[in-house]
Amino acid sequence: MRGVFQNHLGLSIGRGNMAIRGDCNMNASWEHFEHQADIGVRGYGDTLEAAFEQAGLAMVAAMVPLERVGQPIRVVVHCEAPDCELLFVDWLNSILREMSLRRMVFSRFSVSIQGERLTGELWGEAMNNQRHEPSVEVKAATYYSLKVGRAAQGRWMAQCVVDV
Amino acid sequence: MNKTGLIRHSEWTWEVPRAGSMLVPGLLYASDALIEELDDKVYEQLSNVASLPGIVKAAYAMPDAHWGYGFPIGGVAAFDPKVGGVISAGGVGFDISCGVRTLLTPYFFDDLQPIRTKLADALFYHIPAGVGSTSRLRLTDREMTAMLTGGSQWAIEQGFGLPGDLDRIEYQGRCDEADPAEVSKEARHRQVEEMGTLGAGNHYLEVQIVREIFDESIARTFGLVPGGVVVSIHCGSRGLGHQVATEFSRRMVMDASEYGIHVRDRELASVPAYSPPGKSYYGAMRAAANCALANRQILSHFVREVFQTVMGGAPLPLLYDVSHNLCSLEDHELEGKKKRLFVHRKGATRALGPGHPELPDCYRETGQPVLVGGTMGTASYILAGTAEGDRLAFSSACHGAGRSQSRSQALKQYRGEDVVEKLRRRNITIKTRSYRGVAEEAPAAYKDVSEVVRATAGAGLARMVARLEPMICVKG
Numbered sequence: 001m002r003g004v005f006q007n008h009l010g011l012s013i014g015r016g017n018m019a020i021r022g023d024c025n026m027n028a029s030w031e032h033f034e035h036q037a038d039i040g041v042r043g044y045g046d047t048l049e050a051a052f053e054q055a056g057l058a059m060v061a062a063m064v065p066l067e068r069v070g071q072p073i074r075v076v077v078h079c080e081a082p083d084c085e086l087l088f089v090d091w092l093n094s095i096l097r098e099m100s101l102r103r104m105v106f107s108r109f110s111v112s113i114q115g116e117r118l119t120g121e122l123w124g125e126a127m128n129n130q131r132h133e134p135s136v137e138v139k140a141a142t143y144y145s146l147k148v149g150r151a152a153q154g155r156w157m158a159q160c161v162v163d164v
Numbered sequence: 165m166n167k168t169g170l171i172r173h174s175e176w177t178w179e180v181p182r183a184g185s186m187l188v189p190g191l192l193y194a195s196d197a198l199i200e201e202l203d204d205k206v207y208e209q210l211s212n213v214a215s216l217p218g219i220v221k222a223a224y225a226m227p228d229a230h231w232g233y234g235f236p237i238g239g240v241a242a243f244d245p246k247v248g249g250v251i252s253a254g255g256v257g258f259d260i261s262c263g264v265r266t267l268l269t270p271y272f273f274d275d276l277q278p279i280r281t282k283l284a285d286a287l288f289y290h291i292p293a294g295v296g297s298t299s300r301l302r303l304t305d306r307e308m309t310a311m312l313t314g315g316s317q318w319a320i321e322q323g324f325g326l327p328g329d330l331d332r333i334e335y336q337g338r339c340d341e342a343d344p345a346e347v348s349k350e351a352r353h354r355q356v357e358e359m360g361t362l363g364a365g366n367h368y369l370e371v372q373i374v375r376e377i378f379d380e381s382i383a384r385t386f387g388l389v390p391g392g393v394v395v396s397i398h399c400g401s402r403g404l405g406h407q408v409a410t411e412f413s414r415r416m417v418m419d420a421s422e423y424g425i426h427v428r429d430r431e432l433a434s435v436p437a438y439s440p441p442g443k444s445y446y447g448a449m450r451a452a453a454n455c456a457l458a459n460r461q462i463l464s465h466f467v468r469e470v471f472q473t474v475m476g477g478a479p480l481p482l483l484y485d486v487s488h489n490l491c492s493l494e495d496h497e498l499e500g501k502k503k504r505l506f507v508h509r510k511g512a513t514r515a516l517g518p519g520h521p522e523l524p525d526c527y528r529e530t531g532q533p534v535l536v537g538g539t540m541g542t543a544s545y546i547l548a549g550t551a552e553g554d555r556l557a558f559s560s561a562c563h564g565a566g567r568s569q570s571r572s573q574a575l576k577q578y579r580g581e582d583v584v585e586k587l588r589r590r591n592i593t594i595k596t597r598s599y600r601g602v603a604e605e606a607p608a609a610y611k612d613v614s615e616v617v618r619a620t621a622g623a624g625l626a627r628m629v630a631r632l633e634p635m636i637c638v639k640g
Contacts, residue, residue, distance in 0.1 A: 144233030
């Protein structure tokens with residue numbers, strides 16, 4: 001499950017915060033990986049889109065407990081980039097931008113990718129410090145330890161370090 | 165870090181010799197203990213920085229260096245634009261002009277001890293801190309442009325401070341060559357509600373006690389007395405800075421190859437400093453730095469208001485304000501010639517030595533105050549720049565303790581509630597909205613700041629002036 005990428009990058013796995021999405025894709029999961037000052041976020045899925053969605057959850061989970069975040073509001077974002085890695089960083093940064101501009105937090109994502117274009121749906125609610133108890137603020141997704149590709153058993157994986 | 169690949173020049177100086185594509189060597193300033201603790205990734209990152217076009221002398225790592233993204237945190241690198249020297253958004257980082265500001269007070273520990281809880285509560289109530297915090301200020305687009313041009317000067321003109329403050333802020337409170345037109349609509353929108361907010365993570369506001377003086381003469385000039393109380397603020401340019409860095413990092417990733425720059429790590433993407441995208445970034449980054457300067461100025465005003473309410477009318481003059489994530493065009497001597505260089509400091513503090521023309525009259529003889537933030541349970545230090553610092557690392561010093569444990573390691577090992585209780589027993593009051601945040605920032609997750617400062621002073625990068633211990637910490 002933790003596949004060839006872990007060995008290849010020499011990265012150890014962080015907290016075992018595996019969140020299996022039971023709704024449509026049992027193979028989708030996310031995790032954090034070790035970085036001394038910041039946090040590595042990694043998503044797996046049967047499709048590239050699912051891996052992006054899971055990595056988005058990994059990033060939000062670095063800030064708030066996902067199970068405390070309701071999903072009454074939907075926000076749509078669009079990104080465009082010449083390769084999958086850039087598109088991935090753009091995707092994560094678009095989530096952060098919407099969180100900051102709308103003072104919201106999200107706990108469900110749906111991604112569709114066509115060529116160089118990504119459309120993302122973000123479901124969440126207004127940030128509430130009492131309920132969500134955010135710990136850190138992710139400032140940005142970086143290009144460090146950035147990988148998008150096939151992991152073990154043909155699953156897709158997308159990862160990078162986010163700056164906190 | 166394995167020492168076998170390093171050449172030791174002195175007790176405190178270690179060289180990463182040139183190899184492969186490195187244009188200059190790497191130089192690490194550290195003690196034996198700090199080198200042993202250093203992650204091998206710092207070595208790799210320093211070697212990568214040393215390979216960037218136009219780098220001069222060396223890629224430096226300060227004693228608090230740790231594994232970052234692209235550049236190491238605690239890294240200093242200078243580039244000569246006349247020989248294709250680059251500018252890199254990754255060399256500044258996402259919290260542009262994050263820094264520390266220290267205010268002096270006329271109080272002593274005994275003055276505050278009886279009202280400690282009241283003061284802590286008032287600071288916690290009035291200083292917007294934590295994820296998503298907002299202040300009561302709302303800037304129009306026109307005001308935003310003025311703020312991005314004027315920095316602390318703008319904030320003082322709006323009534324947040326005293327004209328005398330400006331002498332005691334780097335760049336007189338206003339970074340030149342700021343270009344607000346390069347700051348996008350998104351970046352501005354992210355800042356609309358965030359002026360005068362502390363942020364989260366390792367940002368903080370602390371009431372501190374001067375516990376030890378190492379240099380009485382300089383301490384006197386800095387206004388520091390044994391047992392005296394000071395207030396320090398650690399924060400940066402908030403959402404605006406994050407957005408500027410995000411946009412320009414991407415632009416540099418896209419543009420680098422057009423200039424024949426191919427990097428091992430996309431986070432190192434850079435462009436020639438004098439190219440159109442290089443100039444755009446410099447203007448936007450300096451504008452974001454002004455946002456940080458204005459932000460710390462407004463927060464200082466809030467602190468002064470709280471002290472006025474709780475303690476009465478005594479003023480809180482500024483000791484100094486330093487940035488530790490910034491790129492500046494600076495004059496330095498290189499092989500006997502004066503050169504204008506783009507000096508990147510990512511998690512490193514500028515530390516001008518005595519007599520430097522940019523210093524205000526009050527610090528001309530002492531050298532620049534260097535404010536080093538510790539952890540909420542250990543100590544912070546005040547240092548002063550040295551004359552030899554220019555030769556050693558383009559007048560740069562450490563910025564903090566530097567992490568030794570990752571956040572997830574810290575979360576596994578500590579509970580926020582336990583950390584707060586432990587510190588309470590040591591007479592340190594922690595005010596926080598997130599116990600998880602406290603656990604991630606647990607003092608034991610950081611290097612020994614005293615060792616970092618000892619190495620900084622030992623290497624000659626700065627002189628030790630005073631040690632401060634926290635009394636109240638409002639955590640971001």
